[in-house]
Amino acid sequence: MKQTNVDPRAVKPRARGPSAAVMRLMRKMGVMPKISPTERQALEAGHVWIDGDLFAGKANFKSLMSQPYNKLSDREQAFLDGPVMELCRLIPAWEINQTRHVSDEVLAFIKAKGFMGMLIPQEYGGLGFSWLAISTVLQTLNQVSVGAATFVTIANSLSAAELIKHYGTQAQKDFYLPRLASGEMVPCFGLTEPKAGSDAASMEASGHVFRDNDGVVKISLNFEKRYMTLGPVADLTTLACQLFDPGHLLGRVDEKGQPVSDIGITCVLLHKGTPGFTSGEHHMPIGDAFYNGPLHGKEVVVSLDNIIGGVEGAGLGWRMLMEQLAGGRAISLPAGAMAGMNLATTATGAYSMVRRQFNMPIGVMDGIAEKVAFINAMTYMMEAARVGVCSAIDDGVKPPVTSGALKLISTEVGAQAVIAGMDVMAGAGVMQGPSNILGRLYTSLPVGKTVEGASIMTRTMLTYGQGAVRCHPYALRIVKALEADEPAAFRNSLLGWVGHIVLGVGRTARLDVLRGRTGGIPAGVAPQTHTYYRRLAWAAARFGKLTDLALLTMGAKLKVLGMLSGRFTDAFTWMLLAEMALLRFEREGRRQEDLPLLAYSCEYALQRVQEAFEGIYSNWDAPVVGFFMRAVGKQMLRLNSLSHGPSDKLTKKAAATTQTYNEQFLRLNEGTFFPSEDKLGLGRLLKAFRLETESRPVIAKIVKAQKAKTLRRSDIRPALVNDALAGGVIDSAEAQLLHDAYQAMSDAITVDTFEPDQYFL
Ligand SMILES: Cc1cc2nc3c(=O)[nH]c(=O)nc-3n(C[C@H](O)[C@H](O)[C@H](O)COP(=O)(O)OP(=O)(O)OC[C@H]3O[C@@H](n4cnc5c(N)ncnc54)[C@H](O)[C@@H]3O)c2cc1C
Structure with a gap:
C-alpha cells in the first residue's frame, strides 16, 4: 500500500485532441462524480462481486449459481455444538440485563474456550475459524445476551486482532495475537x-x-x-x-x-x-x-x-x-440482526399456535398469519444472504457494496421482524422479565442501525454512491481516465460505455415487452422458480439502464440526491437478496416444503424493487428526461409491474412453515439456541408448542364431537377435556396429553411479576 499525495494532472502536459476536448466538457458539466482521497480509498478497497452484474444490468445467474454456499467445518460445528451451547446455558441473561455486569465466570469461560480468538490463526493460539463460523457463533450468542456477546463480537471484528493479522509487523503478530486470542488482552x-x-x-x-x-x-x-x-x-x-x-x-x-x-x-x-x-x-x-x-x-x-x-x-x-x-460489514452486524430474526421466527411461529383466543390458536387468524409469514420469509432470505456473503468472503472476495447493503438491510429488516413478533405476542411481548423472549433484543434494535455506518447514510449515500462508480462496468474507468488526463483510456472506456448503453437499451426493451422471458434461466434450477429468474433479469436490466441514465443526466449531482440514491439502493439490495434466496433454495436441495418461503421472499423483494423504480421515475431530477419519465415511463412501469407482492394464499403457506413442531420447524430454526424445556421464556414456549402439535389429532376429535353436538362448545380447557373423556370422545392417554399441553401452554403465556422490593431500584 502506497500513498499518493499528488494530482497526476499537475505533472503532465495538457492533453489535446477530440477525446481531450470531450474530457474537458465532461469535467466542466460535472458528468462524473468527483472523488475525495478518503472516498477513493473506500472505492479502491475490496472487490466487485456478483453485485457488479446488477450494476451492469445483466443478472448473471450462471455466476450466481457457481457461488459458494458453505457449511461449517467439522471443527467449527463441534465448537458450536459444544462450547457455544455451553456458554449459552451458562449466561444469566436477565441478570446481566439488570446488573449490567458480565460475571467473571462467564468471562473466564469465554476466554478459556478461545471465543476471543476465533479470527486469529491457530499458529498464534487462535481458533482460525472461517467468517461463516464466526458469524454463526455471534448469531447464537446475541440471542442469549448482547452484553456477553459483545466481548466476542469486538474481539472478532474490526479491532486489534484483525488489523494486526493483516498489517502488523511480525513482532506485533508475535506479541499481540497470542494475548488477544487467550483474552489476556481485551480489545x-x-x-x-x-x-x-x-x-x-x-x-x-x-x-x-x-x-x-x-x-x-x-x-x-x-x-x-x-x-x-x-x-x-x-x-x-x-x-x-x-x-x-x-x-x-x-x-x-x-x-x-x-x-x-x-x-x-x-x-x-x-x-x-x-x-x-x-x-x-x-x-x-x-x-x-x-x-x-x-x-x-x-x-x-x-x-x-x-x-x-x-x-x-x-x-x-x-x-x-x-x-x-469491505468484508467486515457483512459479519458482526448482520449476525446480530439474524439473532433477532431467528428468535422472532422460532418464538412467533410457536406462540401463534400456543396462544388461543376466540376458541382457536391466534396463528390461524389472517392478521397474525400475515406477520408470521413476513418474519419467516425475511429470515429465510436474510439467512441466505448471511451464508452466501460470508461464504464469498471466506473464498477471498471482499465486496464493499454488498457488505454495506447487507449490514443496512439486515439491521432494518431484522428490526421489522422483531417488531412484527412483538405485535403477535402483544402483552407477553411488552412485559419485561426473564420470561420475555423478544423484549431485550427489541430494545437493542437501534444499536445495529447506528454502528459500522449509520443506516440513513449507508442507504442514501454509501451503497449506491459507491456501487454506481465502483461496480458499474465503465464509470470508475472513466473517472480515473478523467483524473489522470488520459485521452486514450478515456476514449476506450467512453466507447465501451456507449456500446454498453446501446445494447442494454435494446435488451431492457425486449425484457420489458416479454416480461423477462428471454432473461436466461440457469440450467437445472427448479421449474417452479423460473419466474423469479426471469423477473430478476428484467429488473436488473432496468436497474442497469437507470444507472447509466443517472450517471449521464445527473452525474456528480447524484452525491447530494440522497432520496433518489436511497431508492436505487433499495432496488439493488432487494434484487441481491432475491438472488441469495434462490441460491439457498438450490444449495439446500430444493426442498419443496420451503417453496412458500422462497416464493414469498422473491415476490416481496420484486415488489420492493418495483416500488423503488416507481419512486425513481416519479422523482427523476433532470430536465426533459425527468418529464418523460414522470409522464410516460411511470405509467408504463405501473401497467407492467414486476410483482404485486405475495398473494394471501402464498402468505398463509409461508406462515404455516413454522406453525407445526416438526422437522421443517426444527430445520428452519437451526440458527436459534433452544434452551431446555424447563427454562422461562423460550424453553417453556417450545415445550408447549411440542405438546400442542402432538395434541392436534386429539383436539380434532373434540372439535368433531362439538360439531356433532355430542360435546358442549368451549375452548380446550381441563373441564372440557374431562367431559370429552367421560363421554368417550377421547381415551385417558389422550386426556392426559391435553392436560399436559394445557399446563404447558398456561406456563408459556405467563408473564413475570415483581414484588415492590424487586421492582423499585
Ligand atoms: C452502541 C454503539 C457502539 C459503538 N461502538 C463503537 C466502537 O466500538 N468504536 C467506534 O469507533 N465507534 C463506535 N460507535 C460509533 C458509531 O460507529 C457511530 O455512532 C456512527 O458512526 C454514527 O455516528 P454518530 O452517532 O455521531 O451519528 P452522526 O454522524 O451524527 O449522524 C447522524 C445521522 O446523520 C446521518 N448522516 C450523516 N452523514 C450523512 C450523509 N452524508 N448522508 C446522509 N445521512 C447522513 C447518519 O446516517 C445518522 O442517521 C458506536 C456507536 C454506538 C451507538
Missing part, C-alpha cells in the same frame, strides 16, 4: 469522536511525532473518543488518529521529493494504563446491557512500534479500515 476499537461520527475521517485525534529527551523518536497522542464498545474495560485500544510529523523525523517525502509533515490517518495500539490515557467511564447504551464508554488522552506518549505495521503503516490507517470493512 476495543477507537474511531468515533464527538465531532467525527459518520464523517469519521474528519477526526481531531492527533499524534505528533517528536524526539523525546532520551533521543528516541516517539508519538504524543491527544484525543477524545466516545461510544467505544468495551472501552471501559479494554486493555488494548486500536486508536485512529491523524498523524503529524512537523520535524520530518519519519523522513517521508512525496512524489516531488518534498518532505511530508501531514502523514494522515494512522492506527496506533494503545495499552491501558499508559500515562495520560484515561478510560473506565460508561455510557449507558439502550437495550440489552453492554459495556461502552469514552476514552480520553492527553499527551499520551507511545513508541513508533505501536503503529500498526510499524513506521511503514503510518498514514495508511484509513485504507486499512476501509479494506477490512
